[in-house]
Amino acid sequence: MPFVAHSAQKAFPTPRKLISLFVDDIKAIPKYVKETDSAYLWAIGLGTAVGIYYDQKLIDATQAQAKRWGLKQNDNTKPQFSIFGYAARFPTDTESSMYFLGDGWIHLGFVAGYGLHGALTSNVRSINIAGQLVEGLGVTAFVTQVIKHVTGRESPFATKTKGGVWRPFPDQVKYHKNVPKYDAFPSGHVATAMTTTTIFVKNFPRYRTAIKVVGYTLTSILAFGMMNLGVHWFGDYPLALGIGYMAGDMAFQHSKELRGGLPADQQSGFVPLVSDRMVGISYFF
Helix, strand or coil: CCEEEECCCCCCCCHHHHHHHHHHHHHHHHHHHHHCCHHHHHHHHHHHHHHHHHHHHHHHHHHHHHHHCCCCCCCCCEEEEEECCEEEEECCCHHHHHHHCCCHHHHHHHHHHHHHHHHHHCCHHHHHHHHHHHHHHHHHHHHHHHHHHHHCECCHHHCCCCCCCECCCCCHHHHHHCHHHCECCCCHHHHHHHHHHHHHHHHCHHHHHHHHHHHHHHHHHHHHHHHHHCCCCHHHHHHHHHHHHHHHHHHHHHHHHHCCCCCCCCCCEEEEEECCCCEEEEEEC
């Protein structure tokens, strides 16, 4: 019986490979939704419908509770420095810190951290996680932005109408001149947080319960904070959670295929090797 050693993915996916994975994910969305348990789809649909119906009451109650807790309704996220002309904005108080939990800087920070650790230590799992995050966050950003540009829902702080105004298929020039008038649905921040949480849960199955508790708690704080600031309605969240989970799950499954089907928390191991010329054992490391 022959023994063959293979090296699992030990390099961060190339831009070309990431683009290929991203395109595959987008193409696979209809199939993914079709194969999803209908109970989850009904939960997202009903949660969204009920949320939209009661949105004004829910946001009024949320802001009233926030005031009782001493929280203000001002976003004090401010530019701290600039990178290639892009202002890097960071929180300066509790309210903006809650909102910042879904900011791209935090989640791209995970990418940088795991990618650097993987590169310096040749750690397969770290490299895999960094690649999954890039792929998952890319899909999340694309899907949420497409839906935002199609639905055109007004943000709470920008509206004078209860529940906000919906402007389906808005003029894109007007959209970019006054984004808060159109980009509430769904929440990109909540979807991003869910993507990252899902990827961590699947990569560290031994600690899934603890990761879920921490991840879902922080996502809830984020959701509450954005309603307090009038950035999002409750009805913007159910679909965002579904999109975030889908993107994270797709990215994880792609990475699993690249590492030869090894368990998420296993960086090396033996797997059967069967081909038309041999039967043996393959060792991944």
